[in-house]
Ligand code: OSB
């Protein structure tokens with residue numbers, strides 16, 4: 001049990017090595033909120049996975065900042081002596097806003113674990129010290145450029161290639177990548193760009209031996225996903241639709257997916273992410289760790305999560321160099337065999353480098369105990 005004395009919020013911006021385009025938008029810079037929580041015993045870091053725009057979810061940086069500074073941080077600062085098991089209760093008066101909540105949930109947990117000298121991996125119940133890495137490839141300007149990017153990532157050792165798709169270029173692009181690489185683990189992610197009227201596209205993709213089709217339909221359409229899953233052989237995987245362990249259970253029981261992408265930020269933090277894992281595992285549904293182009297802070301927590309036993313598919317846990325020329329932390333590197341080490345130090349096991357953090361900071365606000 002400890003008391004939170006201060007919450008430091010900052011908005012940071014890091015240029016991406018190449019623009020990342022999805023069916024809902026393009027990003028050239030990673031811009032996110034980082035929180036540093038100070039308790040009586042330690043400090044901890046949390047990275048918010050919200051984006052600049054409300055394209056992936058309803059949450060976005062400017063809104064998440066208001067939710068944290070206006071409601072969540074004050075609740076934490078006035079909560080008295082608490083442990084991470086009390087956090088859900090501390091935040092219970094705020095509906096939704098999982099990405100904003102996760103930022104402080106994870107930062108508090110990091111501080112608690114640092115004080116106890118325990119790693120996040122140990123806390124979550126990790127069973128591996130290295131995890132298999134995949135890479136998510138944004139929508140390219142041409143098929144040639146896509147093939148070139150894919151070859152480069154395969155040469156680096158990535159064990160699964162995920163292609164972002166959108167209506168119009170989908171079948172041709174995915175077919176070209178499959179023809180050039182008949183044996184690789186290949187998946188696609190539509191970020192909800194399709195409807196059941198696009199059944200022909202899914203029937204064509206179904207012929208390409210894909211590992212999964214991620215989030216083809218609107219995030220609220222669990223029933224339509226179940227209908228689609230019945231029509232094709234390829235496993236559907238849900239990302240945007242899985243906002244909590246309760247939704248994961250609903251999606252699985254409805255037959256809306258056979259694989260779950262777990263992003264801790266999308267479900268309100270690391271402990272809820274573990275509960276999603278447990279729900280899927282109990283139903284024999286494989287999970288993998290999604291990504292939101294995180295800096296080293298978020299990456300460290302993703303790696304700990306990806307080391308849990310139900311994570312049997314390579315995650316979007318790519319090396320720092322896939323995103324940034326200069327990460328906030330020491331760079332995460334992938335071995336040529338396509339695996340990455342799970343951090344072992346106390347808490348998330350990494351710390352932003354002060355000089356790089358200062359360079360990347362766009363906005364800073366400190367909230368102290370009343
Ligand atoms: O849908 O998985 C997604 C990035 C931003 C928003 C949504 C998604 C993604 C990715 C990137 O696919 C995965 C990564 O962090 O490498």
Ligand code: MG
Pocket residue numbers: 189191214215239240261290
């Ligand atoms: Mg996705």
